[in-house]
Amino acid sequence: MTRVGIIGIGHGTFGRRSDATVQELAFEAFRTAMEDAGIDRDAVDASVIGSVPEYHKQRSLAGVVQEYLGLVPKPTWLTEVACASGSAAMRTAWMAIKAGVHDVVAVIGCQKMTELSTPEILALMGRVGEVQWESGFGTTFPGYYAMFAKRHMHEFGTTRDQLLDVAVKNHHYGAMNPYALFRKEITKEKASASEDVATPFQVYDCCANADGAACVILASEERAREISSNPVWLSGMGCASATMSVLSRPNLVGLPSAEAAAAQAYEMAGIGPDDVDVADVHDCFTVAEIMAYEDLGFCKKGEGGPFIEEKQPYIGGKVAVNVDGGLKAKGHPIGATGVSMTYEIAKQLRGEAGERQVPDANVGLTHNVGGIGQYCFVQVMTRE
Amino acid sequence: MFKWFGKVNFTPYTKVSDFAQHLRDGHLMASRCKSCGAASFPPRADCEACMSDAFEFFEVSGKGKLHTFTKIVSAPTGFEDVVPYTVGVVDLDDGGKALAWFGETIGEDDIRIGMELQVVPRIFEELEEIKVYYSLERPGTAWSKV
Numbered sequence: 001m002t003r004v005g006i007i008g009i010g011h012g013t014f015g016r017r018s019d020a021t022v023q024e025l026a027f028e029a030f031r032t033a034m035e036d037a038g039i040d041r042d043a044v045d046a047s048v049i050g051s052v053p054e055y056h057k058q059r060s061l062a063g064v065v066q067e068y069l070g071l072v073p074k075p076t077w078l079t080e081v082a083c084a085s086g087s088a089a090m091r092t093a094w095m096a097i098k099a100g101v102h103d104v105v106a107v108i109g110c111q112k113m114t115e116l117s118t119p120e121i122l123a124l125m126g127r128v129g130e131v132q133w134e135s136g137f138g139t140t141f142p143g144y145y146a147m148f149a150k151r152h153m154h155e156f157g158t159t160r161d162q163l164l165d166v167a168v169k170n171h172h173y174g175a176m177n178p179y180a181l182f183r184k185e186i187t188k189e190k191a192s193a194s195e196d197v198a199t200p201f202q203v204y205d206c207c208a209n210a211d212g213a214a215c216v217i218l219a220s221e222e223r224a225r226e227i228s229s230n231p232v233w234l235s236g237m238g239c240a241s242a243t244m245s246v247l248s249r250p251n252l253v254g255l256p257s258a259e260a261a262a263a264q265a266y267e268m269a270g271i272g273p274d275d276v277d278v279a280d281v282h283d284c285f286t287v288a289e290i291m292a293y294e295d296l297g298f299c300k301k302g303e304g305g306p307f308i309e310e311k312q313p314y315i316g317g318k319v320a321v322n323v324d325g326g327l328k329a330k331g332h333p334i335g336a337t338g339v340s341m342t343y344e345i346a347k348q349l350r351g352e353a354g355e356r357q358v359p360d361a362n363v364g365l366t367h368n369v370g371g372i373g374q375y376c377f378v379q380v381m382t383r384e
Numbered sequence: 385m386f387k388w389f390g391k392v393n394f395t396p397y398t399k400v401s402d403f404a405q406h407l408r409d410g411h412l413m414a415s416r417c418k419s420c421g422a423a424s425f426p427p428r429a430d431c432e433a434c435m436s437d438a439f440e441f442f443e444v445s446g447k448g449k450l451h452t453f454t455k456i457v458s459a460p461t462g463f464e465d466v467v468p469y470t471v472g473v474v475d476l477d478d479g480g481k482a483l484a485w486f487g488e489t490i491g492e493d494d495i496r497i498g499m500e501l502q503v504v505p506r507i508f509e510e511l512e513e514i515k516v517y518y519s520l521e522r523p524g525t526a527w528s529k530v
Contacts, residue, residue, distance in 0.1 A: 136390020
């Protein structure tokens with residue numbers, strides 16, 4: 001079967017985008033990706049849209065995006081797995097090309113989160129978990145990850161400072177990313193003075209809702225070689241699920257879906273965690289990045305705290321992690337995030353990341369989590 | 385009447401709706417598969433192990449150990465009047481886990497991961513509608529109507 005290559009990448013600015021509709025955001029990313037690929041829309045066989053429907057007034061989003069991009073009557077469909085919807089779009093496009101059904105597919109992650117009123121957001125917040133046995137007690141998204149943090153601290157001695165080290169690092173690199181929502185360095189003192197959200201988390205432990213879009217154009221190996229002089233290859237694609245209810249999980253110190261997806265991706269790519277030069281991981285909350293170091297095998301289980309404290313995930317450390325600012329500083333327009341991660345790693349592997357470029361980046365990885373680990377997608381990406 | 389369960393209820397209809405009736409009578413119930421005997425808490429109608437759809441309820445002690453917890457300060461719709469509140473996850477001695485609020489028998493400063501707890505039924509009947517839930521209490525705490 002054919003390999004699948006990335007031949008074009010595009011990214012819009014993340015943030016409160018009161019200037020644009022969701023399809024207009026999608027257009028920004030799509031146009032940039034098409035320019036980057038150097039192809040016309042005639043060359044695109046289909047599109048896959050990653051987005052979470054409940055944030056938009058427009059129902060059935062793929063249709064309106066497809067029309068606005070001028071891709072009608074080519075096939076299009078939407079993928080949804082919460083915050084990993086963009087990676088699900090990546091995977092289905094990859095599958096379509098692997099199967100020989102399509103040769104060139106545009107993958108667009110897009111989300112407009114700031115149009116909902118505060119009461120609408122608060123109502124949505126109350127239904128992030130399993131609604132029969134958990135939501136009736138007022139659980140929230142930060143609340144769930146906070147319980148992972150408490151348990152991680154209890155079992156491994158992870159400290160409050162180490163959690164905040166993650167936020168400080170991601171803001172450090174976010175300041176260098178022109179597409180990021182927060183382009184400011186922060187200090188641990190400032191982070192630890194922010195308001196409580198769900199203990200031990202304060203505001204700076206949490207990523208922010210945002211609007212935004214990212215796009216990548218995928219092609220079969222034959223078409224990629226015809227079109228592109230610098231394709232980046234999807235060399236390992238892993239995907240797994242975990243129980244919706246955290247009550248059914250074997251432990252609350254990691255995400256079994258992430259471990260399983262990583263193992264699949266490493267095996268398919270024929271590499272191991274030590275081979276990864278640069279990674280974008282799902283830091284929706286500070287503890288999530290620490291668990292990602294461990295679930296991906298960058299360090300042993302329980303050693304994620306010292307790993308960040310020793311600056312191992314900085315450029316120049318063992319593996320550069322979230323040097324685009326991560327969800328924390330870049331913002332988290334949930335459907336766009338998985339595609340945004342893919343954009344950043346492709347940029348790094350092409351050596352085009354500017355002041356945040358990881359030297360000699362040959363092997364990259366994305367780790368995109370849906371919900372509280374109910375879904376996880378891991379991609380290993382390589383250049384020639 | 386599963387609509388009784390939880391401060392806010394999102395799932396009024398379920399095959400295990402008698403759970404709420406039992407809770408109103410002061411009994412915390414788990415489910416057991418009539419075919420293979422697999423037990424589950426929270427209860428489920430259809431067996432995860434053998435896929436049988438025949439089940440029965442049985443009463444559990446609710447005793448267990450605290451696995452983790454958090455104090456939620458930023459609350460969703462329907463919980464504004466009780467914020468901040470602390471939720472915990474308990475590893476039950478009889479198997480399974482439960483997620484619930486801490487009740488009045490445990491002070492905030494006394495909460496420790498690993499502490500012994502009991503999941504205890506709670507019933508509000510004075511409200512316009514019946515509300516039932518359970519809370520995390522010192523072992524030996526009696527169930528009560530509030």
